[in-house]
Amino acid sequence: MKHLVSVSVLTADFCNLSSEIQMINKSLSDWIHLDVMDGVFVPNISFGFPVIEHVKKEAVRPLDVHLMIVDPDRYLGRFRNSGADILTVQYEACVHLQRTVSEIRNLGMKAGVALNPHSPVSLLKNILPYVDMVLIMTVNPGFGGQTFISESYNKIRELRRMIDENGYNVLIQVDGGVDTSNARSLVEAGVDVLVAGNAVFSSDNPTETIRRLKELE
Numbered sequence: 001m002k003h004l005v006s007v008s009v010l011t012a013d014f015c016n017l018s019s020e021i022q023m024i025n026k027s028l029s030d031w032i033h034l035d036v037m038d039g040v041f042v043p044n045i046s047f048g049f050p051v052i053e054h055v056k057k058e059a060v061r062p063l064d065v066h067l068m069i070v071d072p073d074r075y076l077g078r079f080r081n082s083g084a085d086i087l088t089v090q091y092e093a094c095v096h097l098q099r100t101v102s103e104i105r106n107l108g109m110k111a112g113v114a115l116n117p118h119s120p121v122s123l124l125k126n127i128l129p130y131v132d133m134v135l136i137m138t139v140n141p142g143f144g145g146q147t148f149i150s151e152s153y154n155k156i157r158e159l160r161r162m163i164d165e166n167g168y169n170v171l172i173q174v175d176g177g178v179d180t181s182n183a184r185s186l187v188e189a190g191v192d193v194l195v196a197g198n199a200v201f202s203s204d205n206p207t208e209t210i211r212r213l214k215e216l217e
Contacts, residue, residue: 001192003187003191003192003193003194003214004030004031004171004192004193004194005028005029005030005031005193005194005196005210005213005214006029006030006031006032006033006064006173006193006194006195006196007024007027007029007031007032007033007195007196007197007200007210008033008034008035008175008195008196008197008200009021009024009032009033009034009055009197010033010034010035010046010197011197011198011201011202012197012201013201017051017054017055017058018054018058020201021055021058021059022058023206023207024059024061024210025058025059025060025061026207027206027207027210027211028210028211028214028215029061029210029214030061030062030193030214031061031062031063031064031085031086031193032055032059032061032062032063032064033064033065033066033175033195033197034047034051034052034055034063034064034065034066034084035066035068035141036048036052036065036066036067036068036069036079037068037069037141037142038068038069038070040069040070041068041069041070041090041092041093042068042141042142043142044142044143049078049079049082052065052079052082052083052084053082053083055083056082056083059083062085062086063083063084063085063086064085064086064088064193064195065079065084065085065086065087065088066088066112066114066135066175067079067087067088067089067090067093068090068093068114068141068142069093070093071093072089072090072093072094072100073094073096073099073100073103076100076103076104076107077107079109080107080108080109084109085109085110086109086110086111086112086132086133087104087109087110087111087112088111088112088113088114088133088135088173089101089104089112089113089114090113090114090115090116090141091113091114091115091116091119091123091124091127092115092116092119094113097113097127098126098127098130101113101127101130101131102130105130105132110132110133111130111131111132111133112131112132112133112134112135112173113127113131113133113134113135114134114135114136114137114141114175115134115135115136115137115155116137116140116141117137117138117139117140117149117151117152120155121134121136121155121158121159121162122158124159124162125162128162128163128166128168128170129168131170132169132170132171133170133171133172133173133192133193134159134163134170134171134172134173135173135174135175135195136152136155136156136159136172136173136174136175137174137175137176138152138174138175138176138177138178139175139176139177140176141176146176146177147177148176148177148178148182149176149177152174152176153185153186153189156172156174156186156189156190156191157189157190159172159190160172160189160190171192171193172190172191172192172193173191173192173193173194173195174186174191174193174194174195175195176195178194178195178196178199178213179196179198179199179213180199180209180212180213180217183196183212183213183216184216187216194213196209196210196213199213200213
């Protein structure tokens with residue numbers, strides 16, 4: 001499978017969000033990535049249901065929603081109703097993770113689980129049969145524009161082996177410091193989905209940057 005690109009709107013121009021979404025629609029992006037932060041699990045607050053609903057009305061790409069919040073179980077149905085197609089929860093925020101990801105699937109969404117940089121992939125051994133995607137955070141979550149943590153390559157390779165040796169149909173996604181300089185190396189290490197936000201929206205030509213991430217130029 002050719003890798004996917006999920007453009008994160010966290011660093012988009014929210015005064016012109018509709019035009020930013022239209023740009024993504026016309027690009028080679030496969031998904032639109034939305035980071036939901038509550039100011040508790042991470043030291044930042046982003047956006048909630050009204051923004052996701054607005055993006056859903058404009059988007060022609062699936063919505064890839066990453067919850068960086070405590071007690072996400074309270075809101076799974078609301079995120080589905082707001083337009084999430086893929087819903088990822090943090091391993092560190094879920095007390096009963098298997099129950100949570102099973103409910104995400106029961107609601108008709110793809111289920112993902114995210115790992116913070118300090119969390120080893122070995123923690124996922126018993127949850128991989130129940131998820132569609134694993135998100136490896138390659139920066140500490142909370143803010144866009146951070147520097148990629150190079151140790152992440154070892155985690156990606158280890159996770160790739162775990163998935164392949166057991167025959168699981170699970171995508172590996174990475175988010176944090178992804179740009180055109182490391183995209184090829186990440187895909188070669190085993191990544192299926194590249195999340196890029198700051199690299200796209202800080203560039204002079206966002207559409208071209210998305211193309212380069214997709215075509216690994």
